[in-house]
Amino acid sequence: xxxxxxxxxxxxxRIILTGVLIxxxxxxxxxxxxxxxxARIRSIMNYVYFLGFLSLGVTFVIxxxxxxxxxxxxxxxxxxxxxxxxxxxxVPMPLAxxxxxxxxxxxxxxxxxxxxxxxxxxxxxxMASMNIAKGIGNIFTRSQTVSWPLSxxxxxxxRNLIVYKGFPVGLFIFGVVAIICGMILYNTKAGRYILCxxxxxxxxxxxxxxxxxxxxxxxxxCGVLVGIAAIFFVGAYTTxxxxxxxxxxxxxxxxxxxxxxxxxxxxxxxxxTVIGVFIISLLQSGILAFGMAxxxxxxxxxxxxxIAVYADVMARRRKN
Amino acid sequence: xxxxxxxxxxxxxxxxxxxxxxxxxFEVCKGEVHALMGENGAGKSTLMKVxxxxxxxxxxxxxxxxxxxxxxxxxxxxxxxxxIVHQELNMxxxxxxxxxxxxxxxxxxxxRIDDKKMIAESRKLFDELHIDxxxxxxxxxLTVGKQxxxxxxxxxxxxxxxIIFDEPSAALTxxxxxxxxxxxxxxxxxxxxxxxxxxxxxxxxxxxxRVTVMRDGTYxxxxxxxxxxxxxxxxxxxxxxxxxxxxxxxxxxxxxxVVLKVEHLNAGRMVQDVSFELHRGEILGFSGLMGAGRTETxxxxxxADPKQSGDIYVNGKKIEINSPEDAVKAGIGYLSExxxxxxxVVQKSITQNSTLACLDRYVNGPFLNKKAxxxxxxxxxxxxxxxxxxxxxxxxxxxxxxxxxxxIAKWLIQNCxxxxxxxxxxxxxxxxxxxxxxxxxxxxxxxxxxxxxxxxMTEILRMSDRILVMCEGRKTGExxxxxxxxxxxxDKATRNIQ
Numbered sequence: 001x002x003x004x005x006x007x008x009x010x011x012x013x014r015i016i017l018t019g020v021l022i023x024x025x026x027x028x029x030x031x032x033x034x035x036x037x038x039a040r041i042r043s044i045m046n047y048v049y050f051l052g053f054l055s056l057g058v059t060f061v062i063x064x065x066x067x068x069x070x071x072x073x074x075x076x077x078x079x080x081x082x083x084x085x086x087x088x089x090x091v092p093m094p095l096a097x098x099x100x101x102x103x104x105x106x107x108x109x110x111x112x113x114x115x116x117x118x119x120x121x122x123x124x125x126x127m128a129s130m131n132i133a134k135g136i137g138n139i140f141t142r143s144q145t146v147s148w149p150l151s152x153x154x155x156x157x158x159r160n161l162i163v164y165k166g167f168p169v170g171l172f173i174f175g176v177v178a179i180i181c182g183m184i185l186y187n188t189k190a191g192r193y194i195l196c197x198x199x200x201x202x203x204x205x206x207x208x209x210x211x212x213x214x215x216x217x218x219x220x221x222c223g224v225l226v227g228i229a230a231i232f233f234v235g236a237y238t239t240x241x242x243x244x245x246x247x248x249x250x251x252x253x254x255x256x257x258x259x260x261x262x263x264x265x266x267x268x269x270x271x272x273t274v275i276g277v278f279i280i281s282l283l284q285s286g287i288l289a290f291g292m293a294x295x296x297x298x299x300x301x302x303x304x305x306x307i308a309v310y311a312d313v314m315a316r317r318r319k320n
Numbered sequence: 321x322x323x324x325x326x327x328x329x330x331x332x333x334x335x336x337x338x339x340x341x342x343x344x345x346f347e348v349c350k351g352e353v354h355a356l357m358g359e360n361g362a363g364k365s366t367l368m369k370v371x372x373x374x375x376x377x378x379x380x381x382x383x384x385x386x387x388x389x390x391x392x393x394x395x396x397x398x399x400x401x402x403x404i405v406h407q408e409l410n411m412x413x414x415x416x417x418x419x420x421x422x423x424x425x426x427x428x429x430x431x432r433i434d435d436k437k438m439i440a441e442s443r444k445l446f447d448e449l450h451i452d453x454x455x456x457x458x459x460x461x462l463t464v465g466k467q468x469x470x471x472x473x474x475x476x477x478x479x480x481x482x483i484i485f486d487e488p489s490a491a492l493t494x495x496x497x498x499x500x501x502x503x504x505x506x507x508x509x510x511x512x513x514x515x516x517x518x519x520x521x522x523x524x525x526x527x528x529x530r531v532t533v534m535r536d537g538t539y540x541x542x543x544x545x546x547x548x549x550x551x552x553x554x555x556x557x558x559x560x561x562x563x564x565x566x567x568x569x570x571x572x573x574x575x576x577x578v579v580l581k582v583e584h585l586n587a588g589r590m591v592q593d594v595s596f597e598l599h600r601g602e603i604l605g606f607s608g609l610m611g612a613g614r615t616e617t618x619x620x621x622x623x624a625d626p627k628q629s630g631d632i633y634v635n636g637k638k639i640e641i642n643s644p645e646d647a648v649k650a651g652i653g654y655l656s657e658x659x660x661x662x663x664x665v666v667q668k669s670i671t672q673n674s675t676l677a678c679l680d681r682y683v684n685g686p687f688l689n690k691k692a693x694x695x696x697x698x699x700x701x702x703x704x705x706x707x708x709x710x711x712x713x714x715x716x717x718x719x720x721x722x723x724x725x726x727x728i729a730k731w732l733i734q735n736c737x738x739x740x741x742x743x744x745x746x747x748x749x750x751x752x753x754x755x756x757x758x759x760x761x762x763x764x765x766x767x768x769x770x771x772x773x774x775x776x777m778t779e780i781l782r783m784s785d786r787i788l789v790m791c792e793g794r795k796t797g798e799x800x801x802x803x804x805x806x807x808x809x810x811d812k813a814t815r816n817i818q
Contacts, residue, residue, distance in 0.1 A: 192679060200661075203676075205644055207676040208649070209645065209676070209677075
């Protein structure tokens with residue numbers, strides 16, 4: 001049984017996913033009037049950006065065999081802290097953006113250190129830091145909603161990162177970051193170690209590799225990407241409320257595992273994650289356009305995670 | 321010897337890359353002790369695992385008590401009365417003896433576990449078998465021999481009709497073996513069918529009624545023990561394999577420098593005050609029974625497990641080894657006894673496994689130099705004649721012997737001068753085994769220094785230039801190959817067991 005080389009190169013899973021994505025788009029366009037309007041597409045893209053960065057980040061963590069349930073709330077924490085600094089302390093915009101990334105990176109470092117050096121299970125660590133992130137966001141802003149500048153405001157230029165005169169800068173940045181993530185994961189020493197330790201940590205450690213360092217690095221990368229996601233979130237939706245963000249955990253993880261990244265670690269697909277993110281974003285937009293409640297979307301993402309993980313489990317069982 | 325209780329006919333089983341059982345047949349009668357013999361990797365354990373439902377057979381039939389049966393798991397086999405006493409012990413260390421024996425079928429008193437009854441039942445069982453073990457003792461506190469006795473008691477408590485002993489004596493002392501034989505004779509009296517897997521020829525002659533020999537996954541023949549000689553059995557076992565004579569003299573020049581010196585190494589209960597030296601070009605055999613602390617010594621030395629104290633010198637220079645990273649930097653490589661868990665990353669390619677220890681050398685700026693990686697991997701595939709379509713093949717698709725070669729390649733590419741081979745031929749077929757032996761001899765001749773941990777006496781005697789013997793965490797002897805005999809090694813390996 002010889003596989004078609006083109007299919008092998010692109011990956012059967014990704015081809016199917018792309019098909020699903022196109023099919024969904026066609027169905028939605030047919031069923032919902034004005035679905036392919038410019039405004040709708042822009043709204044889908046807004047969702048793709050922040051979710052995409054979250055999903056790319058969590059791909060690194062899942063590749064090590066870990067998990068991060070704190071990404072959504074941490075993203076909110078980043079946006080709250082940076083936005084509060086901007087509004088209340090008059091921090092210049094570039095610095096505020098940097099603060100967002102820094103806060104994300106710090107959370108990643110914290111999670112990664114506990115997981116790799118203290119061997120605390122990632123599930124527990126990320127649950128804890130999810131609450132820590134919410135708490136910090138609350139205390140820092142004194143439980144006030146934080147609004148980022150509108151495009152007409154003095155500091156509104158940061159929104160050009162998303163759209164500049166109709167040109168989708170955000171899509172371009174997302175693409176570049178995804179390519180860099182792919183480069184890191186597949187073409188650098190760190191990426192190789194991250195994937196291998198996700199597959200068999202002990203064998204990698206006994207090969208003389210400092211596994212703790214590379215496992216932690218995966219969480220740091222994730223944190224930095226969460227910080228970037230925060231910028232794109234406020235760039236699209238302006239306001240952030242303390243105490244929220246959980247729902248994006250599942251959506252980001254769903255995008256990632258749907259794309260072929262294995263929950264047990266060792267296998268990760270950046271391309272798959274990107275397609276997965278588009279599917280989730282399209283889906284949420286479609287569900288809202290159908291006039292269904294947000295809860296339907298929560299249920300759907302939940303089901304998608306279960307199906308994607310089950311498919312992965314079955315694929316592994318067949319291989320053995 | 322009574323009627324036939326169990327017949328296995330034309331059993332066939334393949335694993336990816338290995339034809340583990342090739343139409344093997346086997347039978348046991350009531351009141352019989354039937355030996356199953358063969359080299360490591362001949363398929364004895366696989367056959368028994370097929371019988372007890374751990375593996376599913378590809379084809380063939382199993383007839384038990386006159387009916388065709390297929391057990392889907394050990395539980396079903398146990399319930400039917402076919403029980404296996406494993407080579408590796410399956411006990412939970414933190415539970416008591418009684419809790420272990422009745423695990424999965426605890427006596428209940430309402431919603432509570434009836435510990436008292438389990439203790440009483442265990443005591444009854446031990447009395448019956450004339451074993452002196454306290455049912456309330458923690459499993460961890462027993463010697464390996466006593467733990468084995470518990471396994472046997474557990475097997476018997478299942479109303480067993482057929483009991484399989486998979487190398488039960490490997491870790492036992494003389495006295496414990498005598499006790500074991502007394503139990504086995506008693507079971508034979510009671511008309512149980514007993515399968516006895518062992519490598520020890522002397523035991524086979526003493527305890528068994530018939531001998532079935534397997535080789536490379538095939539059935540060779542069955543002999544009646546009384547009517548055959550040791551040589552008959554060996555000839556059947558060995559078959560086409562060219563059995564090389566033990567090494568008669570050390571191949572290490574007398575003036576070879578010491579490359580590794582370990583002084584007073586202590587790591588837990590299993591490594592107590594171990595000191596030794598390793599010379600350039602030497603193969604130092606580590607012999608001893610199961611649980612003697614050889615692997616633990618190697619792991620402590622390599623930094624895989626923490627050590628309490630001990631000094632390590634490489635090429636005369638004292639070095640600190642606190643992690644495998646330190647050890648690899650010092651030029652030490654370790655091939656684990658458990659290849660799948662500690663040696664290879666099965667879901668990754670040969671290339672990714674081969675360069676895992678020295679990826680630093682295969683980078684171009686920030687990026688990996690995949691072309692160079694593939695080239696060096698191909699070079700070692702050729703050099704070690706690893707059987708694979710190419711360097712991109714996933715390791716999971718290779719046979720045990722070829723997986724081992726990938727691990728060896730990893731350390732050779734890293735250019736380690738000191739190699740620790742922990743059971744290098746475990747689970748590897750005979751042909752690949754000989755290749756690994758040749759390879760080790762060649763590496764030593766090229767000036768690499770090798771520590772070879774092995775539980776196979778023939779392997780120790782064939783490969784080593786010097787033999788270090790351990791027992792219960794201590795070094796109990798150091799024997800130059802010129803003076804080494806099986807008896808001498810065994811004597812030292814059982815030295816301080818009471």
